[in-house]
Amino acid sequence: MSKSAQIIGLSAAQLSEKLQSGDVSAVAVTQAHIDRIADVDSDIHAFLAQSSEQALETAAEVDRKRKAGEELHPLAGVPIALKDNIVTADLTTTCGSKMLEDWVPVYTATVAQRVQEIGMPILGKTNMDEFAMGSSTETSAFGPTRNPWNTDHHPGGSGGGSAAALASFSTPLALGSDTGGSIRQPGAVTGTVGVKPTYGTVSRYGVIAMASSLDQVGPAARTVLDAALLHEVIAGVDPHDNTSLNVPVPPVVAAAREGATGDLRGVRIGVIAELQGEGYQEGVRLRFAESLDALRQAGAEIVEVSCPNIENALIAYDILNAAEASSNLARFDGMRFGRRVEPTDGRNISVDTVMSASRGAGFGLEVKRRILLGIHALSGDNYDAMFRNAQRVRSVVTQEISAAFQSVDVLVSPTSPTGASVIGAADSVSDGLLHSDVATTAANLAGAPAMSVPVGLGDENLPVGLQIIAPQLADDRMYRVGAALETTLQERWGAPLLAQLPELGQLKVEVSL
């Protein structure tokens, strides 16, 4: 067991077994992924920074401890990549923005600390839309990431770097953040799994905030079980984050294993009537219909439920997101850290003019658009007309979702109405692309857990995802349903979806069930 082509094709759970049995060393696993990044990332551009040396040190330490017979976490030695809005001491954290270009934080986010503490080598930081504002990773100040399924297409966003790193077999696990779909939608369009846990159940200490009432950190992986394994590492209360909930972590790994038996008898699944049909690509509709069949085959009862205002979630979301972002991004002022630029148009050099020049030079157009929209929504009469009304719509969307859970265990919809479009083709900085979040923002408004599971290839042979939403704190339910769907579909396909990935780089990756 030493061939890199085999190692990088393994899931985190498979790697974990082989590491524990001594079949393969953590150094070999880490090196195989570093080599893969060197091979393919010039085409994909999933990474903004790499920390290969530290990753190999962590791996060597794990190997040494394992040899000495120390008790280690099952994921010790399994590499991971972090979205670049998760701060890491001694490793650049840019948030995809010129504002933070070359910024090296002096502390580490709790989630990064937790993966480090159990001995997961951190491969590097992944590309993202600037300050997580976008759905295609095209607003990154450092250039777009490309979709491993077709490098002319984007990998979704904002966490397109993490998703593309997984789909290109450059890492077995990654972390993302999801404010309106930024983990789930990239998962859907790259054929990977993306999870937004219940709001408040994963620490956000050290995660650069966009919209604090919506932001949630979560796991990204190639399988449902892998996501669950990482979920249990990062979840749990954190004294550094006063919004983190002091509640038990749901048994997501056990639920994923239970679901993997393919038995969903007794489970009631609600199809959201308003999130399907017109406006959804044909390939998305076909794969979604097949997935419902697969869930039925697994024994689940499928019923249609109506959440009439869920279609309006995006309208409320756009306002609330912009309002909160305009406040959160006030901290980037060029005074204590980040970019400082002096005005060159003859104005006096003062705090005011330097701040304005720094923010003018540091932020990209989409970030400026959202800050200005947020300030507009919070000022004067707009405060009532836009901001307060958006909060009332948020209320009603949440009530409708809660009401639906009176009659079903989980809700499902397509994750995104379309596959990934060609880079540069969509109007990436205005309304056009936001539409891809039409099905994902409701879970953020409601604080509900939600995940995307790959369900096949749609139009242009690009991946399609199915979204599962569960009630708050019942994250385990979606893992059970997600794993059952994965098992049932893979039995039909005879292999994981990513076995169909077009050839990339020098290695023919060996993917096994």
Next chain:
Amino acid sequence: MSAITRDEVQRLAALAQIDLTDSEVSELTEQLSNAIESAAKVSEVAKNVGDVPQMSHPVAVTNNFRPDEVVPSLTTEQALAGAPAVEEERFAVPQILGEEP
């Protein structure tokens, strides 16, 4: 008739303390007009949802106390590590008031 004028965009940018180039003002006037028109639908939607409370946060957490214990914090050196300019172990910033230096 666009939902927002160039002057209004410049006023918002001044409030946000963001310098904009002329071409950015043009682009943002168009983009924000679209965004504001689409956001305006929220009033219509809100009219039809009846008497529901405003919701600011998905989980209500109140009075979340922690023990008042001394824990290590950043050293001066660390706190200043990312500063654009430092003087006498402090953040050096441009003049704050408008008068000549």
